[in-house]
Amino acid sequence: MSNELGFTPNEMMTIAASRALKGDDVCFVGIGAPSAACNVARLTHAPDITLIYESGTIGTAPDVLPLSIGDGELCDTAVTTVSVPEMFRYWLQGGRISIGFLGAAQIDRFGNINTTVIGDYAHPKTRLPGGGGAPEIATSSKEIYITMAQSKRGMVEKIDFYTSFGHGDGGDHRKRLGIDTAGPTLLITDLAIWKPDPVTKEFTVVSLHPGGTREKVQETCGWTVKFAEEVATTPAPTELELKTLRDLQARTKAAHEGTAKGKAA
Amino acid sequence: MSNELGFTPNEMMTIAASRALKGDDVCFVGIGAPSAACNVARLTHAPDITLIYESGTIGTAPDVLPLSIGDGELCDTAVTTVSVPEMFRYWLQGGRISIGFLGAAQIDRFGNINTTVIGDYAHPKTRLPGGGGAPEIATSSKEIYITMAQSKRGMVEKIDFYTSFGHGDGGDHRKRLGIDTAGPTLLITDLAIWKPDPVTKEFTVVSLHPGGTREKVQETCGWTVKFAEEVATTPAPTELELKTLRDLQARTKAAHEGTAKGKAA
Amino acid sequence: MAKFLPLSQAVADNLKDGDAVAFEGFTHLIPTAAVHEAIRQDFKDLTLIRMTPDLVYDQMIGMGMVKKLIFSYAGNPGVGLLRRLRDAVENNWPRAIELEEHSHAAMANAYEAGAAGLPCAIFRGYRGAELAKVNPNIKSIECPFTGEKLAAVPAVRPDVTFIHAQKANKKGDVLIEGIIGIQKEAVLAAKRAVVTVEEVVDDFDDVHPNLTVLPHWTVTAISVVPGGAHPSYTHGYYIRDNASYLEWDKIAAERDQFLAWMQKNVMESKPEDFAGRVENLRDAK
């Protein structure tokens, strides 16, 4: 599972993402890598972080990662659980979310995200699940962090559908649409940490993970990658970070697969 | 307190109003006479009636009449207590109220109500409390019942301010404004029962209370009163009705005045 | 006024071919038993409404009951895509299906507006998002005070909503607790509402006044179906059967396999079977 470095690129991605979160952040958490990163942050350097899942659970502290955004564990450990309309009206639209954490099926260099269709909308090659909460998370959260494993299929020159608006065509495109939140400010992949150029808003590699190289980053990305003038090296996961993530994932795996199965779905 | 008939005009008014309510009604209850009438109905012939107070208490069954619309008793005995925005959005505007029960400072022959000002709005002779829930109760409830003691000051040719819309200028005025609820269908005073004329919508006396006469009704009303072709006599309160109302009021008086008083408001 | 009915009758009385119907549940309390009963009664040309259509919607779509889907996230939550939905959208199998697609914020606001008796909902949404270009039911209004352009969507008003809840009392009041999702709004927005419950208790005297209770006069019919949310869960009764969600991905992958599974587990099954399906899941809480 882990490479010669003692950890996998996916583990590095999740841990690098967790480090970006602070104790006073209020995070709107998507399922998958975002959920793992947020909970690693909570279990290591940011115990006071507020995690919100769109099912209505506010200030939740799950012992295992939820399979869905509405697992019972989230409610059991939450400060309070509200209705879904309230979640989207008072908490997201109300401007109370500091970090919206999203994944993506397709992303472009300006952090625009597609999770709707591959191909044409009316006659898609692949029908994906759709946007869910993402279109409004992307514009109502103060900032957006994105995490995804790199691939030419996922990081593309032009996305097939604008499910969630990032920086549009770059520059001041958000501002021109009247959107006053910062949008995507961080992209963390399995190989690197990317930040938008202050002017063009194009995602630029600012740090390479241990084992990540400029070549690997370019090979797994569909556009010509820009690198910052100084590219740092992401510190390797600490023993505590790695143990926390692995313990969390082991508990999660046991919980999900161990569920005594009924006879029918 | 009671006259030679063994009951007061106010008691007759409250009891006549209570009789108009049915077990499957969902009543939005104002404070004062409406509250007493609704609870007498609940304690006599309509035990299953649903009483709603605008403080958010749904399906409440108070043992004493609340002094305000938000007394603790209302919540203690309610099926559920919701927020005030929910009350006005899901329950009133949502069309779930069968009877809105209102009082009035001034009323005209078409059931238009003023509880805002006596005199000019900008420079009033008397500043009244205002509409509260009434403007939307009057148009969102399926029907409106009004109860008030008769007086020339209260029943006027022209009200000083249209706090709540009744039948406007009469006829199809509601329909012309796009209001599809029935509006005031019943006015119960201390002297008579009034119903709107089917065509003109002018309130017309259909029943005189015992001891009430056409002359008394006209003397205490600011417009020329119309009487129905056949004017009935309101059945006198039964022993059970009178006892229920008086017991309720005695419990209420004891509860409100008996409250151990603090040193300051 | 809520009537207590066997599920088969509650479904037969309240669902019709061509209805716009919501079987709501936000991961928690998904009314699976009601969906299975609807499948057995073989309704046609339904417009299905739900924020998060998951495997029960995949099942109805795969059985050819669905003309149109109004939704905001169509996935097997935490697992992946819905394979029967994909087959319908990409290959018109077993029939073509029309999609009206929204965001969660839009759907939540549309249900809220439905419950509130309004014709539409307004919210700050869809800014820069392409759905507004492909869905003619996404419009906008201008705030008359600030001039800000806000998104508008029509209220959702189902002909009938089905939900699952923890319990009813004998009068027919219904209690929902835990992740309450959009259920209250879905019931109040609908013309008719059918609720399956785990159990019926004498009264709600021990229920806190601020919990989510639907008064009996807001509910059309109640059916007692223990385990009726499986493989979803009922907070306080049994936990989510995550393994079944993982397994569904394989069952739904092939048409024949899907049909065989439906025959065995739905067509030849009945509401009473749900109790057994959650027996091993009751240890939690």
Next chain:
Amino acid sequence: MAKFLPLSQAVADNLKDGDAVAFEGFTHLIPTAAVHEAIRQDFKDLTLIRMTPDLVYDQMIGMGMVKKLIFSYAGNPGVGLLRRLRDAVENNWPRAIELEEHSHAAMANAYEAGAAGLPCAIFRGYRGAELAKVNPNIKSIECPFTGEKLAAVPAVRPDVTFIHAQKANKKGDVLIEGIIGIQKEAVLAAKRAVVTVEEVVDDFDDVHPNLTVLPHWTVTAISVVPGGAHPSYTHGYYIRDNASYLEWDKIAAERDQFLAWMQKNVMESKPEDFAGRVENLRDAK
């Protein structure tokens, strides 16, 4: 992030001359202690916001602190009129006061829109009602789907909201139960929020997940003031002092009598006095 502060400091830190301020409470949980502290600190030119201004608003108006009142029902609930408000409106004593008057439905929707971060609220309201003619902040929009004309009002966004609640935990999360009114919306709509509570407990582990809890990061300051809602009540702690409401009608009838009462019971008093005022009201529940 909630700071625990003495009430005098919480008020001094969060209220300023000229602020738009809501002291909310719908009969239940009226933040009387916070109002009295604001009176002692003698703020000026306040815009007061509240659905149901009652005797505490009468007091601030009578003390000349208020420039404008935004409201929907200004009465002594169950008793009658507010005599100090009348004197201000009818006779400009002690100063003229501007009124922005709405219906309850409008105010409730306006707070809801404030909490939801919207610039305005829409609802089916004011049809045939004359308030729409005298209040320029009542406008309308047309539903883009049905063409129906709906009322629109600007969102309420107070500079600061004060509420009273049952309790806080040590982190500063706040629990409100019983008649919850408009308090959650009033807090979330405001730039700053100050909460007085009956007590502080270690944690909310025994609190049902669906109750109304304001997380600590939505609250600016918390002050412990037992009895702080008197003569209103705190569900689970003490009952409403109905007699005090009846008595207020007499106190407020005359200017001199009012001023003397204020001097004795407010100016020469302090937050700690509230505990004693509810001692005899604690028998209930």
